[in-house]
Amino acid sequence: MNNIKLALLGSQGAGKSAVLVRFLTRRFIGEYASNANSLYHKRLSIDGRQLNLEVFDPCSQSSEARCILEEPVDWADGFVVVYNISDCTSFINAKNILRQIREARLKNCKGEVEVPVCLVGNKQDLCHARQVREDEGRCLAQENRCHFQEVSAAESYQDIANLFTQLIRQVMEHLKYRADRRRYSGSKSMAKLINNVFGKRRKSV
Ligand SMILES: Nc1nc2c(ncn2[C@@H]2O[C@H](COP(=O)(O)OP(=O)(O)OP(=O)(O)O)[C@@H](O)[C@H]2O)c(=O)[nH]1
Numbered sequence: 001m002n003n004i005k006l007a008l009l010g011s012q013g014a015g016k017s018a019v020l021v022r023f024l025t026r027r028f029i030g031e032y033a034s035n036a037n038s039l040y041h042k043r044l045s046i047d048g049r050q051l052n053l054e055v056f057d058p059c060s061q062s063s064e065a066r067c068i069l070e071e072p073v074d075w076a077d078g079f080v081v082v083y084n085i086s087d088c089t090s091f092i093n094a095k096n097i098l099r100q101i102r103e104a105r106l107k108n109c110k111g112e113v114e115v116p117v118c119l120v121g122n123k124q125d126l127c128h129a130r131q132v133r134e135d136e137g138r139c140l141a142q143e144n145r146c147h148f149q150e151v152s153a154a155e156s157y158q159d160i161a162n163l164f165t166q167l168i169r170q171v172m173e174h175l176k177y178r179a180d181r182r183r184y185s186g187s188k189s190m191a192k193l194i195n196n197v198f199g200k201r202r203k204s205v
Helices: 016-025 070-075 088-108 124-129 134-143 158-204
Strands: 002-010 038-046 049-057 078-084 117-122 147-150
Touching (some): 002 016, 002 070, 002 088, 002 158, 016 038, 016 049, 016 078, 016 117, 016 158, 049 158, 070 088, 078 158, 088 117, 088 134, 117 158, 134 147
Parallel strands (some): 002 049, 117 147
Antiparallel strands (some): 038 049
């Protein structure tokens, strides 16, 4: 059974909980208690593989620029960064979060920066009050080499289900790549060790 850990990040009120609850329950619930960090668990099957999904939905900080990443950035295998298309401040905050994910990974994970991330422009139903154009979101995602999707947690389930499924697939590939790389470097150093031991012995015969 694969364990997959995701973290949702974004401005206060961007709709992180709404997006997540839509994915987990197919329902839109208007208001959520937002004064505590939440960890959600779900078992699901993707491409015939059983998964244990854990999703961390941190309680937002009032100061947007403050780093809310320190814990989830080490813990998570993938990220969903949410902004509200009718709030340009939330978009600027998403930009900062993407940068912080890159920097923190660079610092903590020896250059392994390609952690799977999906940038989500939520509240698409509020397009009459739009402050962030779709191409701005797409462009930011391209710059950060991550997937992008505009959604409305209020109105639709399918886009949200698709983006989580795609992100989870990417995370599974990423974890497999990391495990293969560890195995490869492990067997390389084992080969070196054997070579050192037996190579030397053969010389001394
Ligand atoms: N119109 C509209 N409102 C939404 C949508 N998604 C969420 N909301 C509303 O936006 C508000 C904030 O949603 P939350 O899901 O609590 O946002 P959050 O990012 O989890 O907020 P914090 O927990 O405070 O960080 C709530 O009133 C939701 O009902 C959406 O797609 N469309």
